[in-house]
Amino acid sequence: YSTRSCYLATFQGSASCSASKLIWKAWAPAKVKFFHCLANQNRCWTAKGLQRRGLQHHPRCVLCDQEPETMHHLLVSCPFWRQVWHDTLSWLR
Ligand SMILES: [Zn+2]
Numbered sequence: 001y002s003t004r005s006c007y008l009a010t011f012q013g014s015a016s017c018s019a020s021k022l023i024w025k026a027w028a029p030a031k032v033k034f035f036h037c038l039a040n041q042n043r044c045w046t047a048k049g050l051q052r053r054g055l056q057h058h059p060r061c062v063l064c065d066q067e068p069e070t071m072h073h074l075l076v077s078c079p080f081w082r083q084v085w086h087d088t089l090s091w092l093r
Contacts, residue, residue: 039071
């Protein structure tokens with residue numbers, strides 16, 4: 001038994017994700033990296049997360065009112081954010 005063996009045992013059976021390595025190696029401010037790390041682990045406080053914890057939440061995305069507010073919806077399928085991403089990427093070329 002050693003500190004190292006205990007540390008390694010903590011991660012036994014867990015899957016590593018290469019996305020988190022990319023997030024932390026990317027050039028971006030720390031707060032952006034931290035947000036992406038939380039989003040990647042589905043740990044951001046969305047309405048879905050509030051619902052899981054029994055807290056008050058809006059049943060649908062407050063920006064588009066089309067689907068439940070999940071991390072996937074906010075980052076990928078929300079029409080409001082799709083337009084924001086499109087405009088941002090167009091601006092950055
Ligand atoms: Zn939406």
